[in-house]
Amino acid sequence: MIDFNTLSKEELINLKQDLQKQYDGYLSLKLDLNMSRGKPCKEQLDLSNDMLNIKDYISSDNIDLRNYGILDGIKEAKDFFGSLLDIASKNIIIGGNSTLNMIYDAISRLYIFGYNGYTPWHKLDKVKFLCPVPGYDRHFDILEKFNFEMINIPITKDGIDMDMVEALCKEDESIKGIICVPLYSNPTGTCYSDETIKRLAKMETKAKDFKIFYDNAYAIHYVYEKINLYNIFDACKKYNTEDRIYYFFSTSKINFPGGGISLLAGSDNTIKDTLKHLSIQTIGYDKINQLRTVKFLKDKENTLKFMDKHANILKPKFDIVLNTLKENFKDNPILKWEEPKGGYFVSVNTENGLAKKVVSMCKELGVILTDAGSTYPKKLDPNDSNIRLAPSFPSIEELKKAMDIFCLCVKIATIDKMLA
Amino acid sequence: MIDFNTLSKEELINLKQDLQKQYDGYLSLKLDLNMSRGKPCKEQLDLSNDMLNIKDYISSDNIDLRNYGILDGIKEAKDFFGSLLDIASKNIIIGGNSTLNMIYDAISRLYIFGYNGYTPWHKLDKVKFLCPVPGYDRHFDILEKFNFEMINIPITKDGIDMDMVEALCKEDESIKGIICVPLYSNPTGTCYSDETIKRLAKMETKAKDFKIFYDNAYAIHYVYEKINLYNIFDACKKYNTEDRIYYFFSTSKINFPGGGISLLAGSDNTIKDTLKHLSIQTIGYDKINQLRTVKFLKDKENTLKFMDKHANILKPKFDIVLNTLKENFKDNPILKWEEPKGGYFVSVNTENGLAKKVVSMCKELGVILTDAGSTYPKKLDPNDSNIRLAPSFPSIEELKKAMDIFCLCVKIATIDKMLA
Numbered sequence: 001m002i003d004f005n006t007l008s009k010e011e012l013i014n015l016k017q018d019l020q021k022q023y024d025g026y027l028s029l030k031l032d033l034n035m036s037r038g039k040p041c042k043e044q045l046d047l048s049n050d051m052l053n054i055k056d057y058i059s060s061d062n063i064d065l066r067n068y069g070i071l072d073g074i075k076e077a078k079d080f081f082g083s084l085l086d087i088a089s090k091n092i093i094i095g096g097n098s099t100l101n102m103i104y105d106a107i108s109r110l111y112i113f114g115y116n117g118y119t120p121w122h123k124l125d126k127v128k129f130l131c132p133v134p135g136y137d138r139h140f141d142i143l144e145k146f147n148f149e150m151i152n153i154p155i156t157k158d159g160i161d162m163d164m165v166e167a168l169c170k171e172d173e174s175i176k177g178i179i180c181v182p183l184y185s186n187p188t189g190t191c192y193s194d195e196t197i198k199r200l201a202k203m204e205t206k207a208k209d210f211k212i213f214y215d216n217a218y219a220i221h222y223v224y225e226k227i228n229l230y231n232i233f234d235a236c237k238k239y240n241t242e243d244r245i246y247y248f249f250s251t252s253k254i255n256f257p258g259g260g261i262s263l264l265a266g267s268d269n270t271i272k273d274t275l276k277h278l279s280i281q282t283i284g285y286d287k288i289n290q291l292r293t294v295k296f297l298k299d300k301e302n303t304l305k306f307m308d309k310h311a312n313i314l315k316p317k318f319d320i321v322l323n324t325l326k327e328n329f330k331d332n333p334i335l336k337w338e339e340p341k342g343g344y345f346v347s348v349n350t351e352n353g354l355a356k357k358v359v360s361m362c363k364e365l366g367v368i369l370t371d372a373g374s375t376y377p378k379k380l381d382p383n384d385s386n387i388r389l390a391p392s393f394p395s396i397e398e399l400k401k402a403m404d405i406f407c408l409c410v411k412i413a414t415i416d417k418m419l420a
Numbered sequence: 421m422i423d424f425n426t427l428s429k430e431e432l433i434n435l436k437q438d439l440q441k442q443y444d445g446y447l448s449l450k451l452d453l454n455m456s457r458g459k460p461c462k463e464q465l466d467l468s469n470d471m472l473n474i475k476d477y478i479s480s481d482n483i484d485l486r487n488y489g490i491l492d493g494i495k496e497a498k499d500f501f502g503s504l505l506d507i508a509s510k511n512i513i514i515g516g517n518s519t520l521n522m523i524y525d526a527i528s529r530l531y532i533f534g535y536n537g538y539t540p541w542h543k544l545d546k547v548k549f550l551c552p553v554p555g556y557d558r559h560f561d562i563l564e565k566f567n568f569e570m571i572n573i574p575i576t577k578d579g580i581d582m583d584m585v586e587a588l589c590k591e592d593e594s595i596k597g598i599i600c601v602p603l604y605s606n607p608t609g610t611c612y613s614d615e616t617i618k619r620l621a622k623m624e625t626k627a628k629d630f631k632i633f634y635d636n637a638y639a640i641h642y643v644y645e646k647i648n649l650y651n652i653f654d655a656c657k658k659y660n661t662e663d664r665i666y667y668f669f670s671t672s673k674i675n676f677p678g679g680g681i682s683l684l685a686g687s688d689n690t691i692k693d694t695l696k697h698l699s700i701q702t703i704g705y706d707k708i709n710q711l712r713t714v715k716f717l718k719d720k721e722n723t724l725k726f727m728d729k730h731a732n733i734l735k736p737k738f739d740i741v742l743n744t745l746k747e748n749f750k751d752n753p754i755l756k757w758e759e760p761k762g763g764y765f766v767s768v769n770t771e772n773g774l775a776k777k778v779v780s781m782c783k784e785l786g787v788i789l790t791d792a793g794s795t796y797p798k799k800l801d802p803n804d805s806n807i808r809l810a811p812s813f814p815s816i817e818e819l820k821k822a823m824d825i826f827c828l829c830v831k832i833a834t835i836d837k838m839l840a
Binding site: 037039040042045048049052053055057064065066067068069070096097098100101104105108111112113122138141142145146252256257258259277280281282283284285286287288289 | 457459460462465468469472473475477484485486487488489490516517518520521524525528531532533542558561562565566672676677678679697700701702703704705706707708709
C-alpha cells in the first residue's frame, strides 16, 4: 500500500472515490460483526465443557464444600494457584467469579475503612491514581466511580514510564495507587520488564498506604510467545514493600468467563486486613465451583498445556488482524499498531483526531469496535487516536471482513483529513 | 419438672448436688457437639446432589451463559424467583452465592454513593439503624462495621414493636433504615403480621432515603406450618413507598449454602440505581450456576414440594428441642422459649444474667452454642438472657444429648443464682 503522504491532492481524491465505492458496497450488505470485547469464542468455551461433568464436593481435607464456611477459599484452590503463579498459598484469597469485583471491593474497602489503620480514603480531600494508557476501560471506570483523579502514564516498550511514576509518587502524598496489567496488557500487549517490576517494588512513595493494583489477568494467556513475568512479590520482599501489592488473577479466560473463579494475593498484612473486612461481607464464596475448577485444571503443567489449546484457537485470529494491518499499512504509516505476544487485543493508533470517526464509520457498516476513547480514563483519549481491536470472539470469516472494513475506514478517514 | 421457686434452700442444695454429678459425668465423656450455626445437615444437602448433574449452559433465550454478560441475571432465574416470591421479574437482580454479600454491597453503595441522588451516608455525622432484637448476628455485624448506631427494637408476637418504630422514624432524620427477617425470623421464628407489614409500608419517615432491609431468608422454609407473608411491595404500592424496600432472598438453605444464588428485589428506581453502580463493580455473576439452580428447582410448585423434604428432615430435630424444653421447663419457668413454625432456630431466654454462664458451661461439656449476646447489636444482650439454639446440623442422637446437657446447665446456673 502506497504511502498517502506521497500522493498528490488529485490522486487522493481519485483514491477516495474508489474507497468510497467499496464503503457503499459494504453499507448495502448490512453486516453485523463485533470486535469490541475480549470475549473468548465458542470454540474456546467448548474446551472446558468437561468441567461441567465434575460433581465432587468433598475437599482433599475432607470438608463438605456444599455447606457454609471457608472464607478464604479451599485449600486445593489456594495450592493450585499458588503453584501456578508462584505465590505462597497463605497469601491468596479465592473469590467469586470476577476479579473486577475483587478489585472494586478492595478499592471500596480502602475507601471506606482504610488500609490496616491508615486513614480511610473517603476522608481525604483528594485521592489520585496513576493510570497507564492506553489501558483497560473497566479499571478506569472503577476509579472514576470513586471520584479519584486519574493521571495518565504512558505505556512504553518495557512497561510504563517509570521515570514519571517514580517522580510523581515521591512527591505527591495524594497519589494512592496505580492500576496496571503487567503482562500482555490490555490493549497494547505490553509486558513489563524485570527492571520495570523491580522499580515498582523499589520506588519511594510519599503515600505510606500506596497500592499497586496488579491485575495479572493474562498471566498465562500467551498467543505467540510465553513470557515469564518477574515475580513482583520477590521484588517487593527485597525492599520490604509487599504491603503495596494487591495482585489479581482469574480463570475467566481459562475456563468460563461467566463461571470462573478469581483470586486476590497480597502480603501477610494485606491478607489479614482483607479477611477482617471480608468476614463481615460474606460467609464464603462458591466452594463447589472452586473445587470444580481445580479438579478440571488439575495442576500447573496441565493448565499450561490447556492454554496451548486457547493459543491455537487465538493465533489464526491474531494472524488475520496483524497480517491485514501489515498488508494495508506497512508502507503507509497512517496507522500504527503494536504486535502483542499474547493477551486478547491489538492496539492501533490512527492519526490524531480520527479514532472516533473510524469507529463511527465502522459502526455504520455494521462492524462494532470498542468505543474510541475507552482505553483512556473518563474515555478521553487526548489524541483521539487509539482504537482497541478484539479478535477473539468473531469467526475467522467475520474477522477477515471486519478487518477489511476497518482498514478501509482508516484510509477514508485519513484522506478526508488530508483533504480538509 | 418442679418449679424451682417452690423449693427450699436445702432442697435446692440437694438438687444441685444431683445435677452436679450429672455434669461431672458429662465432663468425662469429652463430647464434641455443635448447635451454634444454622447450617443444613448432610441429609438436607444430599437432597440437591442431582443439581450437580445439570450441564446446561444455553439459556431459554439462546444465550451462551458460559461467556461474559447479563449483569442482572438470566431471564429464567428472574422469572423463577419472580413467580416463587410474587415479585415482578423486572424488579429482581440475581447475584452471587450470598445474600449477606448483597446486603453488605447495598449498604456499602448507600454509604459511598447514596441512594439515587441523596447524600451518601458517609458524609453524614450520624447514621442510625433500627435492629429488631433478638436478631441475626451477621446483620448487626455489617451495621457495626459501617459504624451505624444501632437501636434495639423489641420483637413482638406480631413482628416488631411498630409503635416504637413509627415514633422513632417520624422524629429522627438520622434513622436511615431497619434490617429485619420478616418470616420465621432468626432466632425467634417470628412471622410479621399483615398489619406489621402494612405499617412498615405506610409509616412516615423523617429520612427521605429511609430503607427497609428485608431479608426474607426463610420465605419458604417452614417446619411446622406454612405461613404466607403479606407482600410488602403490594403494601408499599398503596403508599408510594416502594423505594424504601431492599428485599433479599437466596437458595442457600434450599440447595447448597456454599453454592446457591441470591437475589435483591426493589422498586424500579432501586433496580436502576443499583445496576448503575453494579455495572462498574462486575460484568455479571455466575450464570451457569443460575441456570443450574433453576433447572433443578424447576418452578414454584416443585420447589415448594422440595421444601417439604427439608421440613421432613428438620421437624424431628425441632421436635427434640421443643419437647426437651417442655419436659424440663414446662412447670418450671426458669427458662422461656419461642415455638417457631419454621426457620432454623429456637430462641430461649434464661433468667437475667445467666445466658453467658450457660453457654460457657455447655462449652465446657463439649456442646457449642452460638455465643451468648450474639443475637444483639455489638453482642450486647442487655439482660444476658437470650440464647439461640440451632438444631439443623447435628444428628438426632447428638441433638438429644446436647439438649439434655443444655437443660442441665440452665438448671445448675439458675440454682447457683438462686443460692447466691
